[in-house]
Amino acid sequence: MIGLAKGFSYTLKNLTRKKVTYDYPNEPLPLPDRFRGIQKFYPEKCIVCNQCSNICPTDCIQLTGKKHPDPSKKGKIIDTYDINFEICILCDLCTEVCPTEAIIMTNNFELAEYSRDQLFKDLVWLDENDEHIRRVNKP
Amino acid sequence: MVQELLASPPGLMNFAIFFLLAAILLMVILGFVTYAILAERKVMGFMQLRHGPNQVGGRWGLLQTVADVLKLLIKEDTIPKLADRPLFILAPVIAFAPAFLVLAVIPFTDKLQFADIGVGLLYYIAISGISTVGVVTGGWASNNKYALLGGMRAAAQMISYEIPLVMSLLGVILLSGSLNLNDIVSAQSHGWFIIKQPIAFIIFIIASIAELNRTPFDLPEAESELVAGFHVEYSGFRWAFFMLSEYVYLFAMAALTTVLFLGGWGALPFLGFIPGAVWFSLKFSLIVFILIWVRVTLPRLRADQLMEFGWKVLLPAALANIFLTAILKELF
Amino acid sequence: MIRTEEMLLNVGPQHPSTHGVFRLVVKIDGEIIKEATPVIGYLHRGTEKLAEDLQYTQIIPYTDRMDYLSAMTNNYVICHAVETMMGLEIPERAEYLRVLAMELGRVASHLVWWGTYLLDIGAVSPFLYAFREREMIINLLNELSGARLTFNYMRVGGVKWDAPEGWIDKVREFVPYMRQQLEGYHRLVTGNEIFMKRVKGIGTYTKEEAINYSLSGANLRCTGVNWDLRKDEPYSIYDRFSFDTVVRTGGDAWARYECRMQEIVESLKIIEQAAAQFPAEGSIMAKVPKIIKAPKGEAYVRIESPRGEIGCYIASEGKKEPYRLKFRRPSFYNLQILPKLLKGENMANLITILGAIDIVLGEVDG
Numbered sequence: 001m002i003g004l005a006k007g008f009s010y011t012l013k014n015l016t017r018k019k020v021t022y023d024y025p026n027e028p029l030p031l032p033d034r035f036r037g038i039q040k041f042y043p044e045k046c047i048v049c050n051q052c053s054n055i056c057p058t059d060c061i062q063l064t065g066k067k068h069p070d071p072s073k074k075g076k077i078i079d080t081y082d083i084n085f086e087i088c089i090l091c092d093l094c095t096e097v098c099p100t101e102a103i104i105m106t107n108n109f110e111l112a113e114y115s116r117d118q119l120f121k122d123l124v125w126l127d128e129n130d131e132h133i134r135r136v137n138k139p
Numbered sequence: 140m141v142q143e144l145l146a147s148p149p150g151l152m153n154f155a156i157f158f159l160l161a162a163i164l165l166m167v168i169l170g171f172v173t174y175a176i177l178a179e180r181k182v183m184g185f186m187q188l189r190h191g192p193n194q195v196g197g198r199w200g201l202l203q204t205v206a207d208v209l210k211l212l213i214k215e216d217t218i219p220k221l222a223d224r225p226l227f228i229l230a231p232v233i234a235f236a237p238a239f240l241v242l243a244v245i246p247f248t249d250k251l252q253f254a255d256i257g258v259g260l261l262y263y264i265a266i267s268g269i270s271t272v273g274v275v276t277g278g279w280a281s282n283n284k285y286a287l288l289g290g291m292r293a294a295a296q297m298i299s300y301e302i303p304l305v306m307s308l309l310g311v312i313l314l315s316g317s318l319n320l321n322d323i324v325s326a327q328s329h330g331w332f333i334i335k336q337p338i339a340f341i342i343f344i345i346a347s348i349a350e351l352n353r354t355p356f357d358l359p360e361a362e363s364e365l366v367a368g369f370h371v372e373y374s375g376f377r378w379a380f381f382m383l384s385e386y387v388y389l390f391a392m393a394a395l396t397t398v399l400f401l402g403g404w405g406a407l408p409f410l411g412f413i414p415g416a417v418w419f420s421l422k423f424s425l426i427v428f429i430l431i432w433v434r435v436t437l438p439r440l441r442a443d444q445l446m447e448f449g450w451k452v453l454l455p456a457a458l459a460n461i462f463l464t465a466i467l468k469e470l471f
Numbered sequence: 472m473i474r475t476e477e478m479l480l481n482v483g484p485q486h487p488s489t490h491g492v493f494r495l496v497v498k499i500d501g502e503i504i505k506e507a508t509p510v511i512g513y514l515h516r517g518t519e520k521l522a523e524d525l526q527y528t529q530i531i532p533y534t535d536r537m538d539y540l541s542a543m544t545n546n547y548v549i550c551h552a553v554e555t556m557m558g559l560e561i562p563e564r565a566e567y568l569r570v571l572a573m574e575l576g577r578v579a580s581h582l583v584w585w586g587t588y589l590l591d592i593g594a595v596s597p598f599l600y601a602f603r604e605r606e607m608i609i610n611l612l613n614e615l616s617g618a619r620l621t622f623n624y625m626r627v628g629g630v631k632w633d634a635p636e637g638w639i640d641k642v643r644e645f646v647p648y649m650r651q652q653l654e655g656y657h658r659l660v661t662g663n664e665i666f667m668k669r670v671k672g673i674g675t676y677t678k679e680e681a682i683n684y685s686l687s688g689a690n691l692r693c694t695g696v697n698w699d700l701r702k703d704e705p706y707s708i709y710d711r712f713s714f715d716t717v718v719r720t721g722g723d724a725w726a727r728y729e730c731r732m733q734e735i736v737e738s739l740k741i742i743e744q745a746a747a748q749f750p751a752e753g754s755i756m757a758k759v760p761k762i763i764k765a766p767k768g769e770a771y772v773r774i775e776s777p778r779g780e781i782g783c784y785i786a787s788e789g790k791k792e793p794y795r796l797k798f799r800r801p802s803f804y805n806l807q808i809l810p811k812l813l814k815g816e817n818m819a820n821l822i823t824i825l826g827a828i829d830i831v832l833g834e835v836d837g
Contacts, residue, residue: 003666011432032614055526188599189599285480436594438594
C-alpha cells in the first residue's frame with residue numbers, strides 16, 4: 001500500500017509542474033548549428049569532383065558536369081545536381097568530403113510532400129534552400 | 140412532479156413529457172461525457188507534463204471531443220465479413236442502454252430525480268450487470284480472437300467484482316435501513332457513510348473501478364495485451380457507443396458513490412446556504428478526479444491476480460464489514 | 472461435457488507491445504500459452520550484405536539503424552573493429568567523447584525501455600516521464616553530433632565533431648538532475664505493489680540456461696553472472712573509471728528491471744567521471760589515411776551495448792570494403808530464449824516477459 005501511495009503523490013505533484021512539450025508547428029524547434037537537415041548546394045563552388053556521390057552510402061546523389069564555358073580556364077562546372085530524398089539518410093558524409101564546401105547541411109528538416117516525385121530535388125531547388133545554413137561546417 | 144406523472148394514467152401527453160425529460164437527460168449526459176473525456180485527457184496530460192488537447196476550441200481544447208465524436212459519426216461503418224452480423228450490430232446497444240437506464244434512479248438533488256423507486260439501489264446493480272452481456276456479445280460477434288479473449292475477461296471480471304460491490308453496499312443498507320437512494324441520502328444527514336463505513340467505501344471504490352473497466356482493472360480492453368480487447372473490430376459510431384457507455388457508467392458510478400458515501404446533495408455543516416446541486420457536482424467531480432488520478436498512476440493487474448484479489452481479499456473484507464456493521468448497529 | 476479448443480493467435484507483426492514488427496505465433500488454450508513461435512525478419516534490411524559493397528566510413532550510418540535506441544554503441548563497435556585491424560591509436564579526447572556519448576546513449580536506451588515496459592504493463596505515465604529525460608539526452612547528443620537518433624558520430628580513428636562550447640558543463644549538470652529524477656521513478660513505480668506482483672517471479676531462468684542460450688547484458692546479469700565487458704574486457708578507456716557491474720540473482724523480470732535501473736546509476740557514475748577527467752585540449756582524430764583500408768585478415772571485437780554483448784567480425788582482403796562483415800546483435804540472441812520462457816504462461820505474462828528481454832527489432836532483424 002505504501003508503494004501505491006507514493007506513486008499517487010508523485011503523479012499529483014506533477015499536476016502543477018512545468019510542462020515540457022514543444023509548441024512545435026507554431027514555434028520552430030530550437031536546433032543546434034550542427035543539425036543535419038536538407039543540404040544547401042552552391043553551384044559556383046562545385047568543382048565536379050564526384051566525391052560526394054562516391055561517398056554517399058545510399059547512392060542518392062546524381063551529378064553531371066560540363067566543360068567550363070570560359071575556354072581559358074581548366075576544369076569543369078556543375079551541370080545537373082540531384083539528390084533523391086526518398087533514400088537520402090542525411091548522414092552528413094557528402095558535406096564531410098566536399099573539398100570546396102559546395103554542399104552544406106542546413107537546419108531545415110521538413111521534407112513532407114504529397115508526392116514522392118517532389119522528394120527528388122534538383123540543383124535549382126538545392127541552391128534556393130538557403131536558410132539556416134550551418135555556420136561551422138568542418139570541425 | 141415525476142411522482143405524480145408516474146401515478147397518473149397513461150396517455151400520449153404523459154409519453155411526450157417522459158420522452159422530453161429523457162431526451163433532456165440524455166443531452167445532459169452527453170454534455171457530461173464530452174467534458175469528462177476532455178477533463179480526463181486534460182488531467183492526464185497535466186499529470187504527464189503535457190498540455191492535453193489545446194488546438195480545437197481554444198486554449199483549453201473545449202471542442203476537441205465534439206470534433207472527435209463528429210469524426211466517429213462520419214466514419215465508414217465496417218463490419219467484418221465473418222462477423223455475426225445481427226449480434227455485432229446489437230452489442231453496442233446492449234452495452235449502452237443499461238448505462239442510460241440506471242441514471243433514472245439517481246437522485247441528483249432532493250427535487251431532481253426521475254424515478255424514486257423503493258429498491259433503487261438494487262435496480263442500479265441489477266441493470267448495470269446487463270452491460271456485461273453487451274461486452275461479451277461484442278467480443279463474440281466480432282469473430283476475432285483478441286476480441287473473444289477480451290469478452291471472456293470482461294465476463295469473468297464483472298461477475299467477480301459485482302459480488303464484493305454488492306456486499307460492500309450491504310453495510311450501507313444496514314445502517315440506513317433502506318434500498319431507496321433518497322432514504323440513504325437522508326440517513327447521512329448526521330454523518331456521511333464514508334466516515335461510518337470506511338471499509339465499505341474502499342471496497343466499493345475498488346470494485347467500481349473494476350466494474351468500469353478502468354486502469355488498473357482494464358483487462359478486457361488491455362491495450363498492450365489484447366490490442367483493444369472486445370471492441371477491436373468496432374469502428375465509427377458503433378465504437379463510439381461502447382466508449383459512450385463506458386463514460387456514462389463513469390458518470391453513473393461517480394453519482395452513485397456520491398449518493399451512497401458522500402451524502403448526496405447534503406451540505407457540510409454551516410455551509411447550507413450553498414444549493415444542493417452545487418454540493419452534488421462538487422463531490423461528484425472529486426470522485427471523477429480520483430478515478431482519473433488512479434488511471435494515471437497505476438499499472439494493470441493480471442487476470443489471475445485480479446480474480447484472486449476479488450475473491451480472496453475484497454469479498455472476505457466485504458463480508459467482515461457486514462458482520463462488523465451488524466454488531467456495531469446492535470450495540471449502539 | 473465441455474469441449475475446449477486450442478487456438479492459434481498471431482501476436483504481431485502489428486501489435487502495440489511487440490516493439491516493432493515482431494510476430495509471435497502462439498498456440499493458446501484459453502489464456503494459457505501452449506507454444507510460442509517467434510517469426511522475425513520483417514525489418515530485415517541486409518545490413519551485413521550491404522556492407523560488403525560499402526567503404527568502412529559508409530557502413531557507419533547503417534549501423535545507426537540497427538539498434539536505433541543506442542546508435543552510439545553500434546557506431547563504436549564498427550569503428551573499434553576497423554581500428555583494431557589497422558592498429559590505430561585513438562586520441563584521448565576522442566575516447567572521452569566516445570565514452571560520454573555511449574554512456575549517455577545507454578541511459579537514454581534504458582529510459583526508453585523503462586517507459587515502454589511500464590506501458591506494456593499498463594501504466595501510461597512512466598513513459599512520458601522517461602521521455603522527458605530522454606529528450607534532454609537526445610538534445611545533448613544532437614548538439615554533439617547533429618542528429619537526434621542516427622548520430623553517425625564516430626569515425627574510424629576518432630569522432631567527427633569536437634564537443635561544442637559548454638557541452639561538457641551541460642553533461643555535468645545533467646548527471647545530478649538525472650539522479651534526482653531516478654528517485655522519482657522509483658517512487659512512482661519500483662515500490663508499486665501491483666507492479667511488483669506483475670514482474671516478480673515471471674520469466675525466470677537459471678544461470679546455466681542463460682549461458683547456454685548465450686544471453687548477454689542485463690538478461691545475463693540478472694541470473695547472477697558477473698559479466699560486463701566494460702569491466703571484464705575493458706575497451707576504449709573504461710578501465711579508468713570506477714563503477715560496479717550490476718548483478719542480481721533472481722533471474723526473473725524483476726531482477727532484469729532492477730539491473731537496468733541500477734545500470735543507469737552506474738552509467739551516470741561513468742559520465743560524471745568522464746566529464747571530470749575530460750582533457751582540456753587535444754586532437755579528436757587519429758592520423759588515418761584518406762581512404763581507409765583494413766589490412767588483410769580478420770578481427771572480432773565485442774563491446775557492451777545497453778542490450779548486451781554487441782560484436783563485430785570483419786574479414787578483410789585489404790580493400791576499402793570488407794570482404795565479410797558480421798554483427799553479433801544482442802537482441803537477436805537474447806530473443807532466442809523466448810519460446811522456452813513463454814510455455815505455460817498466460818497472455819498477460821507474454822507481454823511482461825517479452826518486454827523484459829528488451830529487444831529492438833532493428834537489431835533483431837539486422
